[in-house]
Amino acid sequence: MLFGLRLFPEQASTMAGQVDALLLFLLAVSLFFIGLIFLTVIVFAIRYRRRSEAERPQPIHGSLPLELLWTIIPLGLALVMFGWGAWLYFALNRPPADAMEVFVVAKQWMWKFQHPSGMREINELHVPLGRPVKVTMTSEDAIHSFGVSDFRIKMDVVPGRYTTAWFEATKPGEYRLGCAEYCGTEHAKMVGRVVVMRPEAYEAWLRGAPTGISLAAAGEKVFQQNGCAACHLSAGAGPGPSLAGIFGKPVKLATGQTVTADDAYLRESILDPQAKLVAGYPPIMPSLKGMLGEEQVTQLLAYIKSLAADQKAKAAP
Amino acid sequence: MSTLATARPANYLSVDPGVMSWLLTKDHKRIGILYLVSISVFFLVGAVSAAVIRLSLFTPEGALLHGQAYNKMFSLHGISMIFFFLIPSIPAVLGNFLLPLMIGARDVAFPRLNLLSWYIFVLGGASTLIAATTGGVDTGWTFYTPFSSIYSNTNVTLTAVGVFITGFSSILTGLNFLVTIHKMRAPGLSWSRLPLFVWAHYATSLIMILGTPVVAITLLMVGLERGLGIGLFDPALGGDPILFQHLFWFYSHPAVYIMILPSMGVVSEVIACFSRKRIFGYEFVAGSSLAIAVIGFFVWGHHMFVSGQSVYAGLVFSLLSFLVAIPSGVKVFNWTATLYKGSVAYHAPMLYALGFIGLFTIGGLTGLFLATLGTDVHLTDTYFVVAHFHYIMVGGAITGFMGGLHFWWPKITGWLYPEGWSRAAALLLFVGFNLTFFPQFILGYNGMLRRTYTYPPEFQVLNVMSTAGASILAVGYLIPVIYLLWSLRYGQAAGPNPWGATGLEWTAPSPPPPGNFEKIPVVTEEAYAYSTMETRRA
Numbered sequence: 001m002l003f004g005l006r007l008f009p010e011q012a013s014t015m016a017g018q019v020d021a022l023l024l025f026l027l028a029v030s031l032f033f034i035g036l037i038f039l040t041v042i043v044f045a046i047r048y049r050r051r052s053e054a055e056r057p058q059p060i061h062g063s064l065p066l067e068l069l070w071t072i073i074p075l076g077l078a079l080v081m082f083g084w085g086a087w088l089y090f091a092l093n094r095p096p097a098d099a100m101e102v103f104v105v106a107k108q109w110m111w112k113f114q115h116p117s118g119m120r121e122i123n124e125l126h127v128p129l130g131r132p133v134k135v136t137m138t139s140e141d142a143i144h145s146f147g148v149s150d151f152r153i154k155m156d157v158v159p160g161r162y163t164t165a166w167f168e169a170t171k172p173g174e175y176r177l178g179c180a181e182y183c184g185t186e187h188a189k190m191v192g193r194v195v196v197m198r199p200e201a202y203e204a205w206l207r208g209a210p211t212g213i214s215l216a217a218a219g220e221k222v223f224q225q226n227g228c229a230a231c232h233l234s235a236g237a238g239p240g241p242s243l244a245g246i247f248g249k250p251v252k253l254a255t256g257q258t259v260t261a262d263d264a265y266l267r268e269s270i271l272d273p274q275a276k277l278v279a280g281y282p283p284i285m286p287s288l289k290g291m292l293g294e295e296q297v298t299q300l301l302a303y304i305k306s307l308a309a310d311q312k313a314k315a316a317p
Numbered sequence: 318m319s320t321l322a323t324a325r326p327a328n329y330l331s332v333d334p335g336v337m338s339w340l341l342t343k344d345h346k347r348i349g350i351l352y353l354v355s356i357s358v359f360f361l362v363g364a365v366s367a368a369v370i371r372l373s374l375f376t377p378e379g380a381l382l383h384g385q386a387y388n389k390m391f392s393l394h395g396i397s398m399i400f401f402f403l404i405p406s407i408p409a410v411l412g413n414f415l416l417p418l419m420i421g422a423r424d425v426a427f428p429r430l431n432l433l434s435w436y437i438f439v440l441g442g443a444s445t446l447i448a449a450t451t452g453g454v455d456t457g458w459t460f461y462t463p464f465s466s467i468y469s470n471t472n473v474t475l476t477a478v479g480v481f482i483t484g485f486s487s488i489l490t491g492l493n494f495l496v497t498i499h500k501m502r503a504p505g506l507s508w509s510r511l512p513l514f515v516w517a518h519y520a521t522s523l524i525m526i527l528g529t530p531v532v533a534i535t536l537l538m539v540g541l542e543r544g545l546g547i548g549l550f551d552p553a554l555g556g557d558p559i560l561f562q563h564l565f566w567f568y569s570h571p572a573v574y575i576m577i578l579p580s581m582g583v584v585s586e587v588i589a590c591f592s593r594k595r596i597f598g599y600e601f602v603a604g605s606s607l608a609i610a611v612i613g614f615f616v617w618g619h620h621m622f623v624s625g626q627s628v629y630a631g632l633v634f635s636l637l638s639f640l641v642a643i644p645s646g647v648k649v650f651n652w653t654a655t656l657y658k659g660s661v662a663y664h665a666p667m668l669y670a671l672g673f674i675g676l677f678t679i680g681g682l683t684g685l686f687l688a689t690l691g692t693d694v695h696l697t698d699t700y701f702v703v704a705h706f707h708y709i710m711v712g713g714a715i716t717g718f719m720g721g722l723h724f725w726w727p728k729i730t731g732w733l734y735p736e737g738w739s740r741a742a743a744l745l746l747f748v749g750f751n752l753t754f755f756p757q758f759i760l761g762y763n764g765m766l767r768r769t770y771t772y773p774p775e776f777q778v779l780n781v782m783s784t785a786g787a788s789i790l791a792v793g794y795l796i797p798v799i800y801l802l803w804s805l806r807y808g809q810a811a812g813p814n815p816w817g818a819t820g821l822e823w824t825a826p827s828p829p830p831p832g833n834f835e836k837i838p839v840v841t842e843e844a845y846a847y848s849t850m851e852t853r854r855a
């Protein structure tokens with residue numbers, strides 16, 4: 001910081017340095033062309049300034065080699081930018097498999113977080129240093145956007161569906177989280193912070209906070225209260241498909257298609273059960289739309305995932 | 318001193334000067350003037366709101382406006398500048414005035430339709446202004462759903478109706494231009510002899526006709542969901558919020574080319590005239606306008622790289638966005654090469670045109686940062702984007718408009734404006750513009766998000782610089798207003814061709830008579846035949 005002037009943002013995630021490297025490449029190419037054009041224009045404008053009103057310069061029609069030159073060289077550079085950018089974009093969009101998961105529900109004008117442990121936070125997200133964190137997000141009203149510039153990440157938070165982003169923090173500290181998509185009156189104040197803690201401190205924080213029950217346990221309650229258990233637990237025999245071990249597995253639909261039982265599919269099947277009906281089951285499940293809030297849906301998902309983990313644990317020994 | 322009408326031969330201004338004759342005119346030149354007056358109103362609205370925004374951002378807490386008041390202000394700024402100033406600016410004013418003159422015609426193909434499109438523009442503009450003065454709107458110019466269709470409790474419907482109506486004015490103008498260029502060229506004026514200003518308007522008209530209906534229907538859909546609760550975009554009603562973005566940007570990305578292509582046309586004319594040379598690589602400059610118009614229709618998804626759309630869709634839109642940058646680069650290189658071994662004069666229009674090249678180059682190159690997927694994630698929705706598109710739309714489109722206005726002012730009014738003042742204003746505009754918007758690139762890279770009335774205190778220095786630059790920019794706009802109006806009363810008579818320019822419009826008297834030409838001219842040479850042209854300077 002120079003006289004309060006900030007020129008470079010903090011690099012606080014594993015991706016930040018990579019994004020900045022590409023930015024510097026783009027900057028270098030841009031500066032080269034800006035210099036080239038400005039200099040040529042100025043030199044030509046001075047060198048060939050009109051010295052007499054009678055001047056009639058010879059016409060020059062053009063030059064095919066030059067046209068090819070200034071088409072092909074920029075095209076080549078553009079393809080490098082495209083490829084490098086695309087590679088980074090895929091990395092930014094593919095969370096590592098071992099990422100710790102946090103659910104985010106955005107609404108005008110706040111951020112709500114749910115940790116797998118059941119811990120809830122508002123406008124503050126505590127995460128451990130050096131561990132990939134995947135955020136699965138949805139909105140209860142307008143479109144918002146989860147942006148942490150010190151991590152160089154941003155992803156819109158859209159009502160009616162899940163979007164995800166991920167980061168791995170590399171420096172302990174507090175980083176500004178802002179809503180990047182305009183969402184109404186207090187959009188500017190829809191800010192929070194991501195608190196990055198050393199693993200020990202994070203563990204202590206987890207213990208010290210007034211935890212309730214885990215997300216999966218909360219989901220089990222929702223599962224019981226809404227009568228889901230009546231149909232969905234008796235493996236195969238009940239009126240609904242068993243949910244044990246379903247998460248992440250392929251599901252055969254009545255239409256003959258196969259889909260993966262991921263967050264998006266399960267969410268849709270809870271809120272709109274007939275949209276992608278499982279093969280062999282009648283369309284009798286009532287929609288839970290309007291009965292469950294977004295947070296309860298994420299709790300149910302956590303519960304369904306825990307069933308999958310139980311299954312694995314049983315199978316392992 | 319003579320007044321406008323008396324001392325000169327009969328011209329389009331002096332015949333029948335009554336108000337009714339203006340309001341019922343079918344003369345393309347008068348319609349151009351009607352547009353000039355009406356878009357000036359919207360420029361004023363857009364400029365004053367911009368000034369208020371910049372003043373408010375002087376301090377991190379927001380010096381003037383908070384919450385909804387700020388949101389309404391930037392919405393007013395964007396909506397009036399984009400839909401009611403930038404999109405009609407060059408086509409409706411200079412295009413209307415010049416296209417028939419440039420192709421040796423007496424008017425556009427459908428003069429009545431031309432007048433009708435002005436009335437439609439006024440009707441749409443009035444609706445939006447009424448919406449703005451009776452409560453305003455807080456959606457931004459982008460009207461993103463479901464915020465605009467469900468959650469905003471401001472005057473969204475009336476504003477959208479205004480933009481919807483105005484769209485038809487754009488469609489009709491485009492249609493008129495296309496038919497005029499196809500059907501009404503003077504004998505001998507083949508396609509390869511067309512001035513590049515005409516080529517640029519041809520490409521622009523294609524976009525107006527093909528793109529505008531889409532934004533019109535999209536805003537209608539917002540109205541249907543908002544007014545009747547028909548579920549189109551709100552997931553709670555079974556709609557898809559991302560669908561809106563696809564439809565909106567399908568028009569609004571090409572709309573950027575509606576703003577910039579005509580400016581590029583102006584720059585080609587001006588650079589040729591003040592270098593006294595044919596445009597280097599004429600075919601490539603003309604062809605690149607068409608390439609931009611066509612490829613520009615397939616890049617809209619670059620506004621949605623973080624919307625949650627498929628990463629593969631992102632790949633395609635990124636690649637196509639790089640491709641559309643190439644023809645813009647080709648234009649810049651050819652303009653630069655035109656100066657080579659030319660006879661370069663530094664009159665105000667030329668200073669604007671050279672300024673355009675510089676600012677458009679910066680605007681275009683920073684666009685690559687946003688076409689690049691990996692960096693767009695960080696930069697999108699920050700002030701980097703704000704700076705980038707202001708370099709294109711203000712640094713490019715408005716600088717081009719100013720250049721064109723100065724180039725053809727003597728033709729339009731018959732009067733010359735003071736040289737010294739006009740050069741000073743052009744320089745001031747360039748300096749003020751850069752001081753206003755360059756700091757915003759740094760702000761954006763550092764994470765200052767757009768559309769926020771408060772910001773972290775560490776961003777204040779750059780914001781103060783930006784506000785200071787805006788005040789210089791304001792003076793740069795104000796000075797021309799003063800001396801151009803001054804010239805109407807005290808300016809020297811321009812004569813038919815004060816710049817010694819080629820082009821049929823300069824063979825007509827200034828200002829031209831109602832039918833433009835005594836006899837329809839016959840064209841025997843290519844555009845910009847400066848070397849064979851005897852000095853016509855009066």
Ligand SMILES: [Cu+2]
Pocket residue numbers: 108109143144145179180181182183187190
């Ligand atoms: Cu928000």
Ligand SMILES: [Cu+2]
Pocket residue numbers: 569570573616617619620
């Ligand atoms: Cu675009």
